[in-house]
Amino acid sequence: MNTGLRKGKWSHEEDQMLVAYISRYGIWNWSQMPRFAGLSRSGKSCRLRWMNYLKPNIKRGNFSKEEDEIILHSHSVLGNKWSAIASKLPGRTDNDVKNYWYTHLKKRVSHYNKNPATHEQNGESDMDEMEQPVNHLNKVLGSVRFMEWNGMELGSFSL
DNA sequence: AAATTGCCCAACCGCATAATC
DNA sequence: CGATTATGCGGTTGGGCAATT
Structure with a gap:
């Protein structure tokens, strides 16, 4: 109907x-x-x-390294509690965090879990162009x- | 140049919880 | 109170665009 x-x-x-x-x-x-x-x-x-x-x-535009950290850490503690994770990131919505997780962060997790101290050094971040949050x-x-x-x-x- | 594949994300759906009747 | 209605959440996906073949 x-x-x-x-x-x-x-x-x-x-x-x-x-x-x-x-x-x-x-x-x-x-x-x-x-x-x-x-x-x-x-x-x-x-x-x-x-x-x-x-x-x-x-907030629009790319996620910062700090935001990445918060998401990765929060997710390791909370699991897929997107709303809870997003509440730690001013200006980011649960949907954005969820999308970002699946498209950019998920693939990093196995490495992150095994080696949290060094995950930063590979320049795998998508933060390059300094784009204005339109x-x-x-x-x-x-x-x-x-x-x-x-x-x-x-x-x-x-x- | 055209077709195919891959990536991304806005918005959907179903269900759970909360509010209201 | 139980029933109904509204809101909030998380999983999922359609379609647009980019990259690749």
């Missing part, structure tokens, strides 16, 4: 609508919000998009609007 809700990648316009709505009314109920915001999306989809992409202060919201909203939106009390959203 098709519910008529959109799925898949978020368009620029949808991003705008979600941010515009949340910036005005905050987060009160994910499952009801999309119809008030004029979005043909499930609440789940909206929440995910916000949490992983549109929410302020999300704020995607600038593309979405334009920097002026973004600033006034980002400047408002984020605490009132309860993240």
Whole structure:
């Protein structure tokens, strides 16, 4: 049964609508919000998009060596507790950590476990180009609007 | 130049837990 | 209280792009 809700990648316009709505009314109920915001999306989809992409202060760009260390160590202690691991990394989301783990870190683990002291010396890190953490919201909203939106009390959203 | 393979990650799904009725 | 509804989490994957053949 098709519910008529959109799925898949978020368009620029949808991003705008979600941010515009949340910036005005905050987060009160994910499952009801999309119809008030004029979005043909499930609440789940909206929440995910916000949490992983549109929410302020999300760090983008490559992970630092320090972040690698924290993830590798935390994972060795906690296992696949992505949310718990991400909470140790300001600005990183659980999804990002999970993706990064599977795509970049997992292959290092056997070596890391056997030889934690030396795992650093092979220059296997992906940190080379010093790339600027592009704020995607600038593309979405334009920097002026973004600033006034980002400047408002984020605490009132309860993240 | 075209086809194939590999890599990456945004977003999905199902389920567990928490909140609300 | 039990039932229903909302949120949060982790595993998984579709599809785009890059690299390779």
